Amino acid sequence: MSDGETQEEEEEQEPVLLKGAIKANAFRCDACDETLGPPVFQCSMGHFICCSSCRDELQKCQICAGCSSLERSYVMERAVESVRVDCRYTDHGCQERTAWNERETHENACPHARCSCPHSGCGFAGRSTELLHHLTAHHKCPCTEFRCWSQFDLRVEPGIHVLLDKDDGQVLLVSTQEQPPGYAISIVIVPPCIKKTGIGCSASFSHRNLYGSGTLDFLPFLSWSGVWPVMGYICSVPKFPHVREDTGVELKIKIVCADATDEEDDGSYLESEEDDEDSP
Structure with missing residues (x-):
């Protein structure tokens, strides 16, 4: 295998990082307003996304009442897990960057x-x-x-x-x-x-x-x-x-x-x- 092919494979394996801004409420459960985290579900019309704890309590989508089926949303799960954020206590010495859905858990246990x-x-x-x-x-x-x-x-x-x-x-x-x-x-x-x-x-x-x-x-x-x-x-x-x-x-x-x-x-x-x- 040539050096060129090895370098090309390494570049394909490295994730492409994008910088941008996303509204925080885009990743919150519409039922309980808690931070979304895998497993995430949505209705068959794509209107409703909820966390697993709410799914057990809901009989149908709260937005389109006719949809009673809630299925896994793997796209949203990947989106939530791919967003990396700094700890709230960065200015006090914490250097951790966590997934958006794990931020609150980290900050509640952060020694800083x-x-x-x-x-x-x-x-x-x-x-x-x-x-x-x-x-x-x-x-x-x-x-x-x-x-x-x-x-x-x-x-x-x-x-x-x-x-x-x-x-x-x-x-x-x-x-x-x-x-x-x-x-x-x-x-x-x-x-x-x-x-x-x-x-x-x-x-x-x-x-x-x-x-x-x-x-x-x-x-x-x-x-x-x-x-x-x-x-x-x-x-x-x-x-x-x-x-x-x-x-x-x-x-x-x-x-x-x-x-x-x-x-x-x-x-x-x-x-x-x-x-x-x-x-x-």
């Missing part, structure tokens, strides 16, 4: 990740360890250390509560917001997520004749801009007018390495078979 303070009007931004110090020192947020799979108590108080994993330093945030007739509890991960399998959580409370609980198989992430995701909601706790301020109502929380084996609880109130010891 930064997060803005979730307090309204606060302009602070930094790494998880820096945000931990900022929240506890500047905003006086309480901090509780925990270990995965070990249940611990957390008093229900309005505001943000910091959770710190004793073993690997993972930072989580618990938000308690007034939402009549009680409080809405939500929990998020501060990037980067150190555990490769993700993090799950269960929470419950019991007081007088009320019991409530909730489970999240995978905790969502605090966004880089400090915006709290709606998916972080785990349960609600009603207000108890006769609870002493020095005791309060406590949540029983367990943080786990997520494995998606349990179904998400709706966080509703249930009548407790046994009255709490504070019951009259």
